[in-house]
Amino acid sequence: RHPTSREGITCVVCHRLNKDYNKASGRLALVEGGLTEPIFGPTGNAELERVLANTDKYRVVTDPKEAGRKIHKKSIKFASISKPVFCGTCHDVTLFNGFRLEEAFSEYRLSPAARRGETCQDCHMGKVQGIASGYETGPAAVVGGVETMPRKITNHFFAGPDYSIIHPGIFPHNSEAQQMATLREWLEFDVSAGWGTDAFEDKVTDNTKFPKRWGSADDRFDAREIIDDQLEQLEWARQKRLEVLKNGYVMGEIITDIAGSDGIEFRVQVKNGTDGHNVPTGFTGERLVWLQVNVTDSTGKIIFKSGDRDPNG
Structure with missing residues (x-):
């Protein structure tokens, strides 16, 4: 492209x-x-x-x-x-x-x-x-x-519910990152493994294998500096995303319909916090919103979950 x-x-x-x-x-x-x-x-x-x-x-x-x-x-x-x-x-x-x-x-x-x-x-x-x-x-x-x-x-950030799933060496756009490596090379840089951090590099041995572009420890350290800056920007964007979502969705009362020895039935009110458009809005295929509900006992132990996520989020 x-x-x-x-x-x-x-x-x-x-x-x-x-x-x-x-x-x-x-x-x-x-x-x-x-x-x-x-x-x-x-x-x-x-x-x-x-x-x-x-x-x-x-x-x-x-x-x-x-x-x-x-x-x-x-x-x-x-x-x-x-x-x-x-x-x-x-x-x-x-x-x-x-x-x-x-x-x-x-x-x-x-x-x-x-x-x-x-x-x-x-x-x-x-x-x-x-x-x-x-x-x-x-x-x-x-x-x-x-x-x-x-x-x-006028704030040109335009926070929305979306978030980046792209390698942080590629997005956000960074001219220094583009000069340092190609898209394919950035995809080979293992951020989660800690490449370029002192903790990781101290454990590297002669037998540790790296892609050709990242064989030099100096290059990995330089790349990590870029990655850290990118992750800082992404965290800022995450906070702005939460800001707009919290302003768009408002939690109302918890209404208990039945509560007894046989169980409990209740409803949770979720309200539109804005009167500028519907929530959710956007693409029809994206209008998927679910509520995560945890029910705990008197000791704080979770005894029921609904809408909880899998390990991948």
Whole structure:
């Protein structure tokens, strides 16, 4: 696969669109161009012009052939990028046979949040993931170690319920990791065994076998530094994922219907913590949610389980 195709949803998917597509099931055409070509955003060109007028301070260039920190030469105002319908371009998906695969945007349009004027961006790009909590204020970028002028900051993390199952040498995207090894070589690096840690390397003998790329202890130590940074980022992402899920799902009361010597019957209320769309939402095939319930006796011993997971999670 082309390296760009492995990046997934990155800046260009939103900031290289210059027209409204409405509900297009993600079938849209990006404005193609290199790094220095114009991009589209909510505020226009004023701050970019200020940065470009101070190239000595920010050390940027807009000529792709010129040495230096390359930056797009223009930011064209595109007001629709701040509207819910912009999100609906991809977050309502109808297959070619008419099957409605995803309808998060349609759910939103009928929601109390929409009637109040709250947008998708208010909940998913604000201070707290999953809650309309206002926006931070600060520099939108740090260019050459110098901050741009303070403004409203929209959080571009977009936490969701998904998580990475990819080798941490491959994801998150890391240019240093890409320079160090190929995808196939990273897949051969055994993270769980502790390669590159002092504890593991102290036990390595002449008989310990490694793939050709990882035969050098120095390379394994260098790779472990990258892996540790990657795992730290993934842990941060995990916390944000829990944040949005805890805001989306609220546990209600435990209602006991029957309690006696023959057993107990009860119900657990699970409520939608948001009024912006259904929970779960997303793809029809992904709408699988189960509740793990443990019943304990007076000593704390678990005597009944429901919805518990296998050793693989």
